[in-house]
Amino acid sequence: xVQLVESGGxxxxxxxxxxxxxxxxxxxxxxxxxxxFRQAPGKEREGVATINSDxxxxxxDSVKGRFTISRDNAKNILYxxxxxxxxxxxxxxxCADRYGVRSMATPLSTTNYIHWGQxxxxxxxx
Numbered sequence: 087x088v089q090l091v092e093s094g095g096x097x098x099x100x101x102x103x104x105x106x107x108x109x110x111x112x113x114x115x116x117x118x119x120x121x122x123f124r125q126a127p128g129k130e131r132e133g134v135a136t137i138n139s140d141x142x143x144x145x146x147d148s149v150k151g152r153f154t155i156s157r158d159n160a161k162n163i164l165y166x167x168x169x170x171x172x173x174x175x176x177x178x179x180x181c182a183d184r185y186g187v188r189s190m191a192t193p194l195s196t197t198n199y200i201h202w203g204q205x206x207x208x209x210x211x212x
Contacts, residue, residue: 088185102210107164117188121181173212181202
């Protein structure tokens with residue numbers, strides 16, 4: 087059973103930074119995709135950033151240049167560094183993964199992912 091536990095959310099003023107972390111229990115999988123997704127009240131969950139086992143990253147246009155996804159394979163932790171935060175970044179942020187898939191046509195699509203964490207809230211005040 088894969089478990090994903092997010093942390094690092096909080097409240098910050100616009101222009102500030104936060105770093106989210108996702109601790110993943112993973113056993114023996116070397117091919118995978120992992121990603122960060124977010125859902126604001128009244129909106130659908132959307133992809134923010136993804137990374138695969140080859141280190142290939144994808145970002146939503148709305149966060150390019152501001153957010154950086156990375157991973158620590160030794161610790162099985164996925165990170166999301168968020169800089170220059172905007173009010174519209176306010177949402178619940180979720181970590182998700184999918185194993186055994188080497189490539190995806192649409193890695194930011196939520197339907198590609200099987201395991202999900204419980205989420206961590208990010209609130210940006212203007």
